[in-house]
Amino acid sequence: MLKKVILLLFLSVLSLYALEEQNIQKVTDTKVREVLNILKDKSLSQKQKDEMNVRIIDNIFDFDIMAQISLGKRWKTLSKDEQRRFSKAFEKKIKHSYLDKLRLYNNEKVIIKDLEKIKSNRITLETQVIGLDDTYKVIYLFYKKRQTDQWYIYDVELVGVSIIQTYRKQFAEFLTTKTVKELIESL
């Protein structure tokens, strides 16, 4: 069940690029169809599918901000070099996890639901993943980057579980006994 959910969360954001507010819903919907097609395409090898999928999410997920949030206040204690290395490692981790879950795709449907503006620089987009026996709610959390005025995904909530929050807790616990260097290595 959860694998499907995770998979679909990623499915539904495939092939997005940095968005403007009015496009979020429409583009998401279109791109999801594309991705589903890629996944269903039996002529592609697993490696090819993986590469295409990674390319798709590169533009829409803000991995830097995700890495920053996942470390919480600790982020500011890192040197510039450590921040850069951590962001890289974290991005790799997220992508690896994403590809891993994507392999579980099993003909589920994805429906894009409502967009909700929480405040001036935060938007949530609700989608539904419909499997054979169950339907799951997946919410994408967008924020508006001041420098570019574009919207990026900074977190995803599956059935009420925030991916970034999960990592935040994990890293916080890890860092009670270990160093950032060890954390980067473990990622």
Next chain:
Amino acid sequence: MLYTFYQKLILKYPLSVLIILVSSILIFGINVLKLEIDASAETLLLNDDKDLAFSRTVAKRFQTNDVLILAYKPKQDLLSPKSLQTLTRITKDLEKLPRVESVDSLINVPLFFSPVREMDDLINETRTLKSPDINLSMVKHEFLTSPLYKDSLVNKEFTISSIIIHLYQDPEYFTLLEKRNHLLDKEKSASLTKAEKQTLHDVTEAFKAHRDAQRDIDNQNIKAIRSLISKYHNEATFFLGGVQMISNDIVGFIKNDLLIYGSTLILLIILVLGIVFKKARWVMLPILICTLSVIAITSSLGYFEWEITVISSNFIALQLIITISIVLHLIVRYEELLTLYPHASSKRLILVTMLTKATPTFFAILTTIAGFSTLLYSHIYPVINLGWMMSAGISMSLIIAFIVFPAVLMLLKKTPPVKQKKSMAFIPSLTAKIVLHDKKAIYIVTFLSIVFSVTGASQLIVENSFINYFKKDTEIYKGMSIIDRELGGTTPLDIILTLSDKNSTFSSTAATQENTDEEADSFEDEFSAVEDQEQYWFTNEKIKIIKKVHDYLTHLAQVGEVQSFATLLDTGKILNKNKDLDSIDLALIYKKLPQKYRDVILTPYVNIEHNQLRFSTRIIDSNEGLRRDALLKKIKDDLTQLIDPDVATVQLSNLMVLYNNMLQSLFHSQITMVGLVLLIVFLMFLVLFRSLKLTLIALIVNIIPIALVFGFMGWLHIPLDIMTITIAAIAMGIGIDDTIHYIHRFQIEFEKDNRYYFTMHRTSTSIGNALYFTTLVIVIGFSILTLSNLIPTIYFGLLTMVVMVAALTSDLILLPKLLIHFKPFKRVK
């Protein structure tokens, strides 16, 4: 005063005195009906054990309830239609019992891998053996390999399976207990108001009433299960297990043993008394006095509402020993006087007997009471109670013997003295000869005894294995060991990890970047607000710890079944195509899991609110190499090494820990007790003999038999446990009595001619007889106990015999030898 008491009352109105005494004892005897026997495992626990409070907290927090385990061994294959049919029927029958909440067995446990399915399929539809199109060979494979079921639900050979009977929790018990303990704690720290005192009294009463009622229900429940089993005995073999059942059964066995062997013991004593004294009165009188004493003490117990427990169940046997000893001393003294003064009046003879024996007997009883009073220093109710019971019991024996003996004799005609055959009383005169002709042999033997005792005592182990209470060839042992060895162990032990609350939130002052980033701060606020939600609790760090601890526990040879959150992780891994579940998976499972599953797989092992993890294990009680205390220490030490103490702290709980605490406390209180007794006895001897030299001699003579008992236990690998612990008290009681009687008599005889050798000979052949006959009667009587099927009863009989013989030898050989050697008495001109 004593002279007047006998002259003016007992010997003047013997019949009236007897009638009044016997009838008051019999009237008071109605209280025997109030006598309660408390067989619960709870009685074996320490009064003020912090671990007990912790174990109760754990039981509440993780919602664990009591279980009974029924091993089911059908005549056909476990999964054959017939044996599954029987299992279905017995499960239904068991579920109807009022105390039974639910029953888990092969037929209704969820199947996860038959075949392996998606997790949401599992949640939506639970498959069991009863589901349609079940593949039995797949199911068999699952039972034998699943982390949830292997080696606990079925054995390796797949011939026996467990039926796990979950009993209802008793919230009322805990409510009353907490109320009572709260008030008791308050009473210790401050004074209670009048209203609170009344409440405490009411709650204590209510608690006791509830507990008694509950105990009856529990016993009924076990009986009902047993009668159910017997209905199916043509189709399968059953063994009932579980700690509470075992401890209840043991008490049943002990009670039976006491009844069968106790009555045989009485008959044997009658027989020996008849052979030794050849007079009906010398058989009837001891029996009458013993009977009255036992009635008096048991009615007192009923009156004061003291309960008999496993530990105090042999107090009647102990009281018999001491009462017989008192009466035999009186008989021997009376016969002695009768032989010396055959023409003296009966009244005169009785009076002199009573007066000459009063002081030594009084002191002998006083020192015995001192010995038993030290039991009050242990922290275990039953042991403390035994101390009280024995102290009260032997005081009563003393009073009853010193009233009934002269009164009855006054009513009987004087008979000619008993002519002892040489063969009957050859021992005392033989010991006198040994002492006379000895050069160094006695000291050499004493030295060797000390070496034997010290080397033996150093091997003494403190263990309490319920399974080993039974002989290996008995049915009950076989049944217990099947559950123990093949179905996951017996004694429950919980390992509780409390994870530290430390999180790595940093103050912004630690920041190396000077610009505060508004955007980052707004994210920080957003995520901090929800970070304590329960689904985020399952971090990889915690998963690692859980697996580490679980793996460690499963690799311990003495540990049987281990269940924890790791069992779920292992099951999840199999369902997840052999990939470990990560924290995102677990957070999702946590959010999606229906309550009924949460109660089974999460609540017993994870408590998010208190940041605690529980690992539930069962210890293999019959494991030969099991050293309980060492194992618990090892587990705690190893886990403290394995897990950073900044990350989590380790605590052990449940019955295994509680029994071990009780045993360790028993062991340490034994050491303190022996020291304390020797000190008290030293002071008493000093008061009684008024000579330091004599006191030290008496003390040395008494240390030897006590040491010998421990030496024997060490060399024979008899563990110090709740049953053998009272032996030391007997050793002291009996040994000291003998010594006091001997020295007292020696003193009197020495005044006649001031010659040690002759004095020794006279003392050994007079008082020596009383000591010898007491020992003879008790050793022969108690030898019957060694035929029991219950190991503790055998040990009790055997060790009592060892104590008696050691004390007699020490008092008839070593004591006179030391007296002659050190000459402690002043010559009287």
